[in-house]
Structure formats: structure tokens, C-alpha cells
Amino acid sequence: MRDIAELTDVDDPGWPAVLDAVREGQTSCEVLPADPEACRATLLQLQVTARSLLGAVVLNSGGLVLHHGWLRVYGGSGGADAAAGRVPRGHGPAARLITRSTPRTGRARTAPSRSGARAGRRRRCAA
Incomplete structure (x- = not known):
């Protein structure tokens, strides 16, 4: 170290x-x-x-x-x-969080921020 x-x-x-x-x-x-x-x-x-x-x-x-x-x-x-x-102050939490973009369309998929998501729930992202 x-x-x-x-x-x-x-x-x-x-x-x-x-x-x-x-x-x-x-x-x-x-x-x-x-x-x-x-x-x-x-x-x-x-x-x-x-x-x-x-x-x-x-x-x-x-x-x-x-x-x-x-x-x-x-x-x-x-x-x-x-x-x-x-x-x-003036920098509130984002309402949504970009998790990935789709390969076919290139558009971003969004998910609720942590405050709105269920704790411990994992999302799978397709390749």
C-alpha cells in the first residue's frame, strides 16, 4: 500500500x-x-x-x-x-435516472431515481 x-x-x-x-x-x-x-x-x-x-x-x-x-x-x-x-441549494435531486440506451433505437431508457425505486430491486439490462 x-x-x-x-x-x-x-x-x-x-x-x-x-x-x-x-x-x-x-x-x-x-x-x-x-x-x-x-x-x-x-x-x-x-x-x-x-x-x-x-x-x-x-x-x-x-x-x-x-x-x-x-x-x-x-x-x-x-x-x-x-x-x-x-x-x-438549488441543485435538487434528479427525478429520473438514465440507466442505458437501447441498441436498436439509440434512445435512452429511464428508471426512477433511488428515492422512488424499491430498495433492493435490481434491473436487468439486455445487451
Whole structure:
């Protein structure tokens, strides 16, 4: 297992690339504030370096909220609020969740979000 210094002290960190994508993106993107201690603990558990985009998001943010809350990427300190579905004001939960697209039509199939779905029920996706 690598220690935290190996994971964070990299020559070419991925965070500048993430920030460039946020600034230049065509959709809205909010970078959630990070809790440095929680972010470092999460990075240590994942064992990915800050050079990767995943490691950069985990180490430097609480997560990303894209397209007015329709897409959420958890960061290193999303924590209990994110797991419970609590998101920043103005970014309510999506009513429906895209699960797959059909091969014949290319149209997306949708399913209710977790709050509307039965717990423990699995959906099968045809190939």
C-alpha cells in the first residue's frame, strides 16, 4: 500500500486539467468545497495518485455538480451529505435516472431515481 505522500506528490497533477475543463465546459459546473483531511483519507483508500483525473477530483474537491445538478461526481469529502442525497441549494435531486440506451433505437431508457425505486430491486439490462 502506498503512503499519502506518494499519492499526492506528483510531477504532473491532474487538477489543472480538471479546472480547465470546468472553465471551458459548455455546461454549468460547480466545484464543491473540500475538507482536506477527508480528501486525503479518501485518496489513501482509493490508492490512485493525484496525477489521474479521479485522484485530482478526490484530493481537491468535495465533488462536482454539473448541468444544474443533473450529474454529480463525488469528490473526496462528499461524505454523509452526498450519500444521503443532500446537495447544495438549488441543485435538487434528479427525478429520473438514465440507466442505458437501447441498441436498436439509440434512445435512452429511464428508471426512477433511488428515492422512488424499491430498495433492493435490481434491473436487468439486455445487451
